[in-house]
Amino acid sequence: MACCLVPLSLVLVQCGKAPSAGMLAANSQPSSGDSFEDRFPAPQFRDRFPTEKEGFSQVQRQVALPPSKPTARAEPASVRVASLAPTLTLPRPSDREELTTLVNMKSSAFPYFGNHPRSEAPFLNISKGERRGHRSYNGRVYWQDETYNDSRVLVHVPENFDVRRPGVIVVFFHGNGATLERDVRDRQMVPQQISDSGVNAVLLAPQLAVNAADSSAGKFWQPGGFKRFMDESASHLARLYGDPGSAKAFASMPIVIVGYSGGFVPTAWSLDVGGVTSRVRGVFLLDAVYGELDKFASWIVNNRSGFFVSSYTRYTRRHDAELIAMLREKGITVTETMDGPLRPGSVIFVQTPDGITHRDYVTQAWTEHPVKDVLVKMAATPALTRVASAPWPASR
DSSP: OHHHHHHHHHHHHTGGGSTTGGGOOTTSOOTTOOOHHHHSOSOSOGGGSOOTTOOOOOOOOOOOOOOOOTTOOOOOEEEOOTTSOSOEEEOOOTTOOOEEEEEEOTTSSOSOOSBOTTTOSBSOOEEETTEEEEEOTTSOEEEHHHHSOOOEEEEEEOTTOOTTSOOEEEEEEOOSSBOIIIIIIIISOHHHHHHHHTOSEEEEEEOOSBTSSOOOOGGGGSTTHHHHHHHHHHHHHHHHHTOGGGHHHHHHOOEEEEEEGGGHHHHHHHHHHSSOGGGEEEEEEESOOSSOHHHHHHHHHHOTTSEEEEEEOTTTHHHHHHHHHHHHHTTOOOBOOOOSOOOTTOEEEEEOOTTOOSTTTTTBSSSBSHHHHHHHHHHTOHHHHOOSSOOOOOOO
């Protein structure tokens, strides 16, 4: 076993030298010997998982209300807006409701019929009759029709989102063994965290490998792939928001990329070759520095107006330490606390204590609901979320 683990740890450290390093993620065996099953045990939250008969409407939070008066006018809601601090009162749009849905997008990660960028060999490198599949780094075969054929994207538009105000698009790259409904929506509560933050933000979460121990980035490996994804999403967001004319605002809106676990691969490649670096205002990694250190370091060094946050457990501690050393050698100031607002150029690494599990990391890291916490801290710094052009005047 030691003979197997030592070479694999070297691959993770020097991912640029290994043909399939981009495929490594939370399922890779760390030096402690923990397996994918150890890190992702059988679900313990079955009551929150959707059944086959359930629809995809957003889970609504129950709020106790006093006896209502039929003719009473609703009071304005107090919300935080991404580019303004601290808190201001805005009227709730009377004709909109919170929306969480699935949208098929041609530019999403899969299906993908190109090459693996590390080896230049076809990604679908296994065939059985007419069936095609991919043999992953750990030797397991995943079939295209089961694992790499879902082009859906989870889209969330909070009730109070206002396209006329400066805002931000959060792109969430999920980890291994995940589906959009069961994990991103229900277990990790990413849409709810965005709504609860009060920030003027919308969510895009593309389906990566379906329920598999695989971190493949698919179309996000391709030069300009992330740009094509963001360009296509603008019209979908505008339609779901209810104002097709707002597509121009979504097309220029700042982006924050959140990568959890195996989501480090599409995150890194989107930063490196995605084609919209100028729009990315921040990168937030949740126990996700398993490799691609050169790509993360390059983005940080060359984009001093954005923030970079990496919170980690023992699984990625060694790689986070290596990335910290790389940055300090380049003269980048690194802090190791999440106290205070996120400022332009902030580079923060936060180690979470033992007992915090990798599986539950999206809802419990250094704090409960870390995605919400980062957005709230970002909202206190106007420069991070200011749109390059003037806010688009909505036509509705």
